Amino acid sequence: MKVRSAVVAGVLGAVLATSLTACGSSSASDADSAGGSGSGGDIQLGAVYSLTGPTSVLGLQDSEGAKAAVKYLNDNGGLLGKQINLTVLDDKSQPSLAVQLVGQLTSRNHVSAIVGPDEQTAVTAAVPAAARAQVPIMTNGGSWPGPLKADQQKWGWAATTPTTVMIDQFIDYFKATGVKKVAILGNGTSFSDALPAYLATKTDLPFTVVVNSKFTSGAVDVSPQVLQAVNAKPDFVMSWMSGPDAVNVVKTFKRLNVDVPLGMNGGTTTPSFVDAAGKDALTGVIAGTYSAQLYDSLPADTANKTQVKAYLDGMAAAGLDAAGGASNAIMGWESVMSLADAIKTAGSADSEKINTALAGQHFVGAMSVWTRTADDHAGAEGGYLLAKFDGNEWKGLSNPES
Structure with missing residues (x-):
């Protein structure tokens, strides 16, 4: 879902941090601030997201959710009697730049904590940088912790339900519906490859993977791979990718009149994806x-129904689009709210105290219920549901009409 290449960034010039309210529109500049006056009395938080570049489709939504959360908190009294100031920096879809921005936020902006990035390569780059600065970072990568070692993870946390939770939802669905043979379609990215890798760790699958067909991300014609998957006679095909590649798969299924059920990962239920795929x-x-x-x-x-409503209302109050609840903005919102809960628990905006509070956090959020520990820096309990497109909208599979 989230892949970008590392590009060595040039030396950053001076970055202006313009003070805006949390509902202010996000620009593609290197920095903008939300939620406070920028005065020394504010609680300073930072954000690193892709506001420009290939994965800005993720980062722009994440940053909107983070800003909406700051506005929501500030409108309701702030934290510890103080307002929150959020400085959002653009990593331009470059993981190496994300590392530099973490350094800027900690050394120049003196933030207490950071939210973001989203794409997994940027997460892997930014978390060790936050560890070196000893500032907690609440990331939005879906494959936590990836290749990170224990010492690199000490100050890194995740506010995105792992992709494996979504895969487990599909496994349960296959059990319930009698699916015995599954074909996988991938595009060779690390995210896409995570699906067969995770299934390979399972010893009690109710189905057999009959083929893992891959094409190169960005391929114009994916019909050979789709036909390879279909010719394996599966009961179900899982396409594990996002963006243009995922759109291409959906359109190819339609063009080839494939009648095998198709399943897809998150990030494909947004209005923009529906418009692109048809x-x-x-x-x-x-x-x-x-x-x-x-x-x-x-x-x-539902354990977090109140928090889900707060998120939807908070996005509306900030004048931002929750895309019918499908927007990745919920991840930016969840990151800020997770840190806010830790700050309340710690009774302090001191970075070390926040990190200690996160290591024993039980938090009910809009995306999931989280039980974080020193050994589990994600701790998501649920967070994804399966939905089926009925020709007009997405409906939950638990809905009797689905």
């Missing part, structure tokens, strides 16, 4: 999504 081609597709997109059908006793 409603007709998407009809019947199953994909992972956030509970916020299915808020109206959530059971009343």
Whole structure:
């Protein structure tokens, strides 16, 4: 879902931090601030997201969620009697630049904590930089902790439910529906390869993977790989990728009149993806999504239903689009809210105290319920649901009408 190449960044010039309210629009400049006056009495938080470049489709949404969360908190009294000032920096889809920006936020802006980045390569680069600065960083990568070693993870945390939770949802669905043979379609990225790698760790799968068909990301014609998957006679095909490649798969299924059910990962239930792929081609597709997109059908006793509503209301109050609850903005929101909870628990904006509070945190968020420990820096308990496109909208599979 989240892949970008590392490009060596030039030396950063001076960066202006313009003081805006949290509902102010995000620009593609190197820095903008949200939620406070920028005075020394504010609690200083930083954010590193891709506001420009190939993965800005993720970072722009994340940053909007973070800003909405800061506005929500400030409108409700702030933290510890203080307002929050959020400085958002653009890594321009360059992991090496993300490292520099972490350094800038800690040494120049003197932030207490950082949210972001999103894409996994940038996360892997930024977390060790935060560890060196001894400042907690609440990331949005879906494959935590990736290749990071224990000492690199000490100050790094995740506010995105791991992709494996979504895969488990599909496994449960296959058990319930009697799927016995599954074909995988991948695009050779680390995210895409995570699906077969995770399934390979399972010893009790109710199905067999009959083929793992790959094409090169960005390929114009993926019909040979789609046909390879379909010719293996699967009961279900899982396409594990996002963006243009995922759109290409959906359109190819339609063009080839494939009648095998198709499943997809998160990030494919947004209005922009529906527009790109086409409603007709998407009809019947199953994909992972956030509970916020299915808020109206959530059971009343859902543990975090109140927090989901707060997120949706907070985005609306900030004048930002939650994309029907499907926006990745929920990850930026969750990051800020996780840090805010730790700051309240610590009774301090001191970085070390925040990090200590995170190591024993039980927090009910809009995306998931989190039980973080010194050994588990994510601790998500759920966070993804499966939805099916009915020709007009996405509906939860638990919905009797689905």
